Amino acid sequence: MPGHRACAGRSPRLSGLTVRKNILLGGGNRRGVPRRQLQCEADSMFDFFPGFTPLERALGWTLSGRELQFVAVARGMRTKTRMLLLDEPSLGLELLIVQQVFRIITSTRKLGTTVLLVEQNANLAS
Secondary structure, X not given: OOOOEEEEOOOHHHOXXXXXXXXXXXOOOOOOOOHXXXXXXXXXXXXXXXXXXXXXXXXXXXXXXXXXXXXXXXHHHHOOOOEEEEEOOOOOOOHHHHHHHHHHHHHHHHOOOEEEEEOOOHHHHO
């Protein structure tokens, strides 16, 4: 099922690139899509995740756990995949941030993406 699934998590690839470039990487599997369209879709991720626009030029190594989760989920969403695998998206995050991450996951599901979630917190996963 190559091209139809994506894994989102803390990737070593995040550290040396800006948030915007990391999000643009998410569209790398979509051959034949015009570059302008890919850039517009990356812009839409900043609309979908309000409050992260100021991080657009931040390098990955400067990001907090919450911000890394945002980048990982946004990059996964950009693949336009049918399935997104999330491994412990709440790991190491404070409750308020965890709730925000799970609202994003719910929104992703509403957009038609199947989400396979590995999570120790059963209350959140339901």
